[in-house]
Amino acid sequence: MTNEGKKLSHHILPNSAQLLGVCMTVISLVKALHIGHAGSIIDKLLAIDALLFTVSAALSYAAMRGSYRDNYEKLADQLFMIGLFELGGCAILLAFEII
Secondary structure, three states: OOHHHHHHHHHHHHHHHHHHHHHHHHHHHHHHHOOOHHHHHHHHHHHHHHHHHHHHHHHHHHHHHOOOHHHHHHHHHHHHHHHHHHHHHHHHHHHHOOO
């Protein structure tokens, strides 16, 4: 594995953990504000997003420690990007009250 690959895993792990916290915070706010049906959809999307960030963090950790480093890191990167786009989508839905 190259040094660049190791650096990628070192970036994915803390950022995934931080974005997991963001998801949990927004879920809590949506629940506290009682937004209604739209809030119910958004909190479910954010729960899936939190799961994506959790798995991404675990895979990036495994990439730093395990024997299938390249495979874990590639999958961690893909899940991180999917989660990032989903989080952005949820922000748009919430901000513009699309649903």
